[in-house]
Amino acid sequence: MIEGFERLGVSVKHVWGMTETSPCGTSPQPSRATATLSRQHQLRRKISQGQPIYGVDVKIADERGNEIPRDGTSSGRFMVRGPWVISGYYRDDKPLLEDGWFNTGDLATIDADNYIQLTDRAKDVIKSGGEWISSIDVENLAMGCPGVAEAAVIGHSHPQWEERPLLVVVPTASNAATARSIIAFLEGKIAKWWIPTISSSSMR
Amino acid sequence: MPQSIAELIEAEGVTVAAGVPTLYAKLLQHFETQGRAPARSSGS
Numbered sequence: 001m002i003e004g005f006e007r008l009g010v011s012v013k014h015v016w017g018m019t020e021t022s023p024c025g026t027s028p029q030p031s032r033a034t035a036t037l038s039r040q041h042q043l044r045r046k047i048s049q050g051q052p053i054y055g056v057d058v059k060i061a062d063e064r065g066n067e068i069p070r071d072g073t074s075s076g077r078f079m080v081r082g083p084w085v086i087s088g089y090y091r092d093d094k095p096l097l098e099d100g101w102f103n104t105g106d107l108a109t110i111d112a113d114n115y116i117q118l119t120d121r122a123k124d125v126i127k128s129g130g131e132w133i134s135s136i137d138v139e140n141l142a143m144g145c146p147g148v149a150e151a152a153v154i155g156h157s158h159p160q161w162e163e164r165p166l167l168v169v170v171p172t173a174s175n176a177a178t179a180r181s182i183i184a185f186l187e188g189k190i191a192k193w194w195i196p197t198i199s200s201s202s203m204r
Numbered sequence: 205m206p207q208s209i210a211e212l213i214e215a216e217g218v219t220v221a222a223g224v225p226t227l228y229a230k231l232l233q234h235f236e237t238q239g240r241a242p243a244r245s246s247g248s
Contacts, residue, residue, distance in 0.1 A: 001225065004232045008241040015222075149233055172233065 001143065002047050016049035016118070020086040020102060026050045026058065026116050033113075049108070049116040056082040058116060060108055065098050072111030075119045078104045126155035126163050133165050133194050138186075142167055145185040147177030153196060165196035206234035214243045 002012045017023035028034075028050030034042055052058045060068045060076035068076035079101040088096045096102065107119045119134050126133040135153040142151035150170040155163040171177050177185075179198040186195055209231055213221065235242060 001229055001232055004236065005228070008232075008235055010242065143229075150229065172237070174237065 003043070003144070012046070014046060014048075014050060016116070018104065020104070021056070021080060021082075022084045022086075024053055025056050025080055025082075025085075026052050028115070045115055049118050051114045051116070052080075056080055056085070058110065058114075059101065060110055061101075065101075070110040070112055070114070072109055072115075072117075075107050075109045077122065078106040078108035078116070078118065080104060124155075126153070126165050128155075128158070128163050128165070128193065129161045131193075133163075135165065138165055138167065138190065138194060138196055141186060141189055142169065142182060145177055145182050147172050147175050147181065149173075156197075165194065167196035167198045169198060169200045171200060206230040210234050210242065217244075 002014065005012050013027065015024055015027045017025040026049045028045050028048055034045055037045070058078070058080050060070075060074070061079055062068055062076055068074045079098070081097075081101050085102050086096065088094075105122050107122050107125065109117045109119060111117075118136065120136045124135045126135055133155075135155070138153045139151050142148055142153070145151075148169055149172045152168045153165050154168065156166045158164040167182070169177065169182065179200070182198055183195060206227075209227070212218070
């Protein structure tokens, strides 16, 4: 989507947030260092969730709350804290924070420059043959496929693999994608066993 | 809905807008279907 707008001469600034962070939490800040990177690397930063904005602290943690290294590849529960981050839900006494940190429900990696990349909603991760498939990665790729207007990936139960990814697509009105064209588009961009089954009401 | 937003942007010469991805996906699709970029306002 960002690439599409930039092709039209519209520059895009990406902000991550949620109601619970009222709402801005992180954003990629253009910097001199970024300007020296290759176009591809710059785009990667632009489509990431960016860095925490002033006042917001972030970390990724394991199930017990131990911080996970910011190496750009290890992923963990994405947690935030700050003055405009939620402390509890209205009329709900259940303690919400873990040591002052709010668990966003997202999984993320953070790199050495503090760039955050959400990898999935914790409950949307698909487990296939004992390995994880990121539904977001497949969704984002499918959204970039010509002829796809909307895309969503869900896990459906499978007798052999436990779960398999199912890609649900709304094709564009003209030059609509076909199941075959989407698979051809995805091939080589993701591992073979991540290639989803494709479903569409108006697709052959 | 994307059409009325596109018209508003062009008529009012809007240069900055904030919104959620769902809205922008529809807007991008609108301009791509038309095969053109949003017109720049020539106003003041």
